[in-house]
Structures are given as structure tokens and as C-alpha cells.
Amino acid sequence: MRSSRVLLINILVTFSFYVSSFVALGNGFPTIDSGGDEVVQWFTKHGANARIYAWTAAFFSLGLSIFAGQVSAVLPKPHCFIFLAGVLGFALTAQVQAWFWAGLAYHPEGLDPVTARALFSITSYWGPLVNGSTTAMAVAIAALGFGRSSIIPNWLKWLSIVFFAEQAVETVTVFGSTGFIAPGGTMNVYLGGIIGFLWIAGVVRWAMPLVDEAAIEAG
Template sequence: MRSSTVLLAATVVAALLYVAGAGALGAPPDATASGDEVVAWFAAHGSGVRASVWCLTLLVPAAGTQVALIRHRLPAPYRDVFLAGGLTFLAETAVMGWLWCALSSHPGSLEPGTARALLDVASFWGPVLTGSTTLMLGAVVAAAVRGAVALPRWLTVLGAVALVEQAIETVTVFGRTGFTAPGGPMNLYLGAVLTLAWFVALGVVLARRGERVGAPVAEPAPAR
């Protein structure tokens, strides 16, 4: 099977699993929810949490394949920066999944303070993840702007917009309530939608372009 076909399939599967996972989770408790409210939410939504984490677990092979095949199509050093962002994205997502599943496993024995603290740890997945996404976005946008890789202008613009948004989104590290709270709307909706749209579009465009779209690198002349 051609790698372009695998890339297209991995892109579609990863996107569908991400959307399915988000749908299964629903609307989690926000940063202002009390410990008792967090415990009650996990008692009522345990099966949805586990379904969401299952989707994210299945997403890892698809997204990992997508990252590897996109890297293959980028020239150095952009491809290595992109890979670093992709690998940390997957690792951070796995850690977040551990915490959500742990909270959903025995809600009847959860202490409210412990539940609130562990959910806070899991919620900081969003703010910290912006470091990984800016690596991925920045590598591809810089490569496109410098002419090291040929991409449609609209895709470069979308990447630049998402990159700026992700850079601004780092302020959610300091958020406490509302739009900029960790795990709040800026993380879960605005940033997630922009980044997902760019990531899916990048995978589809590169898959349709064939094996390599990076500018060729001249080989050094042999020594005489």
C-alpha cells in the first residue's frame, strides 16, 4: 500500500476518533466546580469517560502514523521539530487519559478534594499541550514561508492563524475561570477546532501530493 494512501487513511481515522472521543466525554466539570460536583459528575458519566479514553487510545496509532508520514515529507530541520511536537502531543494525551480513567473507576470512594485536585491535573493537559502544537504548527508554517515545502496558500494561512491562537492560548496556564480556564472553552473548543482543522487539512493535502513535497536538498559535491 502506498504511503500516501496510508497517510490519508490515518488522517481520517485520527480525526474521527478525536471527534468521537470528545462526543463521548461531553461537557466535563469546569474549573469552578466543587469537589462534590466533580465526584457526582464522574459517578454519572463514568462509561462516557472510559469510551472517550478508549477512542483516544485507538487514536494514538493513527495519529502516530500520521505524524511519521508527514515528517517524511518535510525537509530537515523542520521535520525533526515537527516530530518532537507530535511525540510530546501523544505522550501528554496518554497521561491525561490515565487520570480521567482513574477518576472514573471508583467514584463512590473518591474524596471530593482528591477528585478536584486530580481533575485539575488532567485539565492542565490543555494549557501544556500548546507547547507541542506550537512546535508542530511552527515547523510547517516556517517551512512553507521559507519555501522549503510547497503548500497551498490557504493552508499556510490557516496554520499561521492556528499558530498565533495556540501561542496566545498559553495564557490558560494562568487562567482560573471562564474562557481562559485550564480545560475551558479556549482549550477545548477554539484551540482544538483550529488545530484539528489544520492537522486534518495538512494530512489530506500531503497525501494527495504523493510521496514527497519538500524542496529537494542539493547533495554536496564529492571531494576530489
């Protein structure tokens, strides 16, 4: 199988795990607005959903790591290192968040509501903090579109700039408490997620012929 096909299939499967994670949670899962009693009640009733969510995070992180390895291999230095660090930071953040969800789902009926609320709040802050990794991903690609040695198309440069700007603005969710800019809320999960996957799709489209060329050169 050609390397470009592996890259494409991998990112499609990775995206499916991202979507599946939210499907697994269903409606009414806790948010940063939820009280301790609500958190305990939800995890008591929906522990299996939380564990499935955590399970999907493992494969989501695997897919991101494969994506990082294939794309970084066709980037020049130091861009490849910045990109790789950004994607792996994203993958690790997803894993850490999943640890907390799975941990809260283990014997939740014995949890003190105050403790449960504090632990769940930690998971909510993955949103604004993962932006440090996603901005690194974006800037590594965007920088390739400037100067005489530009190696990416203009559309990918501007898509990377938009993604970087949106992710940088998203860091304000660390100061939010409710609504659109709440940590782990709509801005982080849905707006950032949609723009992020559009950007990843653009990177994959650009990188596909390059990973094939690299595979041929490697013999």
C-alpha cells in the same frame, strides 16, 4: 493501498475518535469550575463514560503517531524532527490526561472530594500545556514557506501562521480560572480544536502526493 490514501483515511479515523471522545462524555461532565463533590458524583454515575473517553484517547494517539511518521518522512531536516517531536508531545499529553480520567473512574465512591478536585484539576491543564507541542508542529511547517527554497504553498504557510499564533495565545489559559479562557475550556477544546484540525487537513492535503512519491522512490 497508496500511502496517500493511508494518510487520508488515518486522519479521518483519528478525527472521528476525537469527536467520539466528547460524545462519550455527554453533557454535564466536570470542568475546572466544578467542586470536589461534583467531580466525585459525576465519576460515580458516569464511570463508564470516562473509561470510554480514555479508550478513545489511545486510538487518537495512535492516529497522531501514524500522521507524524508519514508527514515527517517528507520534511527536510531539522523541520522533520521538530514536527515529529510536536505531534508525539501532543499524543503523549492526550494519553496522560486519559490516565487521570480513567483513574478517577475507578472506585470514585471512595474518593475524598478535595483529592478528586486536585486530581481533576491536573487533567484540565492539558489544554494550555499541550500548546507547547502544537506550536512546534505549526512552526515546523510554517518555516518551510519562507525564503527562496519555499516548499509549501502560500495558503499553507498562512494557515500555519494562524494556527501557531492561536496556539501561542492559548497558553494564557494557564492563568485562567473560568469561562472562555479556563484551562481545558472552550478556547482550548473547541476553538483550538477546530483551527487545529483545519490545519492538519491542510497539511494532509499538501503531503498526500509527496508521501506517494516517497513510497515510489523507496521501491
